[in-house]
Amino acid sequence: MAQIRFDQNGLQALLQELQQREYSVIGPRINKGSVVLDEITMIDELPRGYIVEQEAATYRLHKTDFPGFFGITHTMGGWNRYLYPVFTTLWKAHRNQQEFKIDCSVEKNYRFALLGMRPCDLEAIKKYDRIFLQDLYQDKSYKDRREKVFIITVNCTKPSGTCFCDSMESGPKSGEGFDLAVTEIIDNGKHYFIAETGSEIAEEIIKNIPYEDAKEKEVKAAENLVLNAATQMGRTLDTDNLKEILYKSYENPHWDDVALRCLTCGNCTMVCPTCFCTTIEDYTDLTGATGQRVRKWDSCYNNEFSYIHGGSVRTSAYARYRHWIMHKLATYYDQFDTPGCVGCGRCITWCPAAIDITEEATAIRKHSITA
Ligand code: SF4
Ligand code: SF4
Structure with missing residues (x-):
């Protein structure tokens, strides 16, 4: 039409x-x-x-x-x-x-x-x-x-x-x-x-x-x-080879720098339109006559999120931020043939520590080139 x-x-x-x-x-x-x-x-x-x-x-x-x-x-x-x-x-x-x-x-x-x-x-x-x-x-x-x-x-x-x-x-x-x-x-x-x-x-x-x-x-x-x-975008992100660069950057010293700033509050995951992690909770009333199972949004920044038989896998801000950005810009491609980010910028706007996914990805790229 x-x-x-x-x-x-x-x-x-x-x-x-x-x-x-x-x-x-x-x-x-x-x-x-x-x-x-x-x-x-x-x-x-x-x-x-x-x-x-x-x-x-x-x-x-x-x-x-x-x-x-x-x-x-x-x-x-x-x-x-x-x-x-x-x-x-x-x-x-x-x-x-x-x-x-x-x-x-x-x-x-x-x-x-x-x-x-x-x-x-x-x-x-x-x-x-x-x-x-x-x-x-x-x-x-x-x-x-x-x-x-x-x-x-x-x-x-x-x-x-x-x-x-x-x-x-x-x-x-x-x-x-x-x-x-x-x-x-x-x-x-x-x-x-x-x-x-x-x-x-x-x-x-x-x-x-x-x-x-x-x-x-x-x-x-x-x-x-x-x-x-x-032509008027507030930010840009160079995605060329970014997945490969991130995969080579597990031990990049820049993660320490982000960890000093990240509060692990999870705001970035709550506002992100592509995040989809959930947890399950069961509730009963006091008499035990009714109960329900509820699925609710969860965040990979929560300590309990990576809890496996006796402990959490990602206990530091370093590990949690790295996991989050890796998922957005690297592992999501392998899981779903598409990036896990659409460039809406909400995680930048609503991060209380002003952490910016475009800046952090650029910093990782720079460190990986100079390393
Ligand atoms: S990157 Fe920002 S919004 Fe996300 S968990 Fe860290 S401090 Fe919170
Ligand atoms: S910019 Fe990307 S990672 Fe950040 S909230 Fe939007 S889709 Fe999610």
Whole structure:
């Protein structure tokens, strides 16, 4: 289908159409001075006029005269939590005098439309697909949510200071996998959206919103904005031979330097859209009549994470940071044929010690060349 153009009435109509189709529409919104992902019922709830300043250990919201709805790039948490929640009840058990029953169908029937996802986060979801859907075992909870989700990406026209998706080939333009990909354009007092559909359901949905075919020059304007964004990345990461360099750098003295700074707080893993480690906890009530098994996000920075028969394998910050960055930029390739990083920059922004994956990888490269 040709690209289409709609204005803010079209955006509101899109939101209503999704609601009528019983999607919970999730998008960015301001809550207590920060931008979070939450349910959106009308476009006025989007963070219109806001931009975000991101640097290492810095996230500042600024209200501006900019009339755009999608001026902020990332929210703190990724969209992954709507497909792979922080807590998932895997089963519940009930016991009474006569019987003991296990109920495995405890997940609610979720149906999300994710509005305003950035291209890098879409790439992160494709990595989850590889892990949870394409291996020997499929993750049922993920599969159920993934099959029903409707994804509206917003191409990036102004990256943040910590973004480096261009280096990871995961942005600033949306790759395959979206239902609708939108570019917001504000030009000479005109404010509109250029969109392309990526699924049959999206083609059906847009029939019910006011739109017109985009003119060639409008499509070109959208493309130029995204091309220009690729030249404005806050960070870059040289990925050439990086996997091999990291594999040769297990004893690199630079890990000692990172260990002096890393607090092993795990923030970088909690905000990362490609991290997927979990632990399992069992709970019972005080009477022992009901119990449940819950899967919850875990972090490789937790001491207990690497606990094996009597002790943890990675007890030092040195070992834990090295393990984390190795997974992102080396071992993930071997496991899943893809890097474990999409260059969203969240781990840089939300690290309280301002540790920067692009700087640390560059330092390791430099040490390995001079060693
Ligand atoms: S790198 Fe930063 S965010 Fe990650 S565990 Fe260390 S201090 Fe925390
Ligand atoms: S490692 Fe950092 S930059 Fe890469 S995807 Fe995770 S949070 Fe984003």
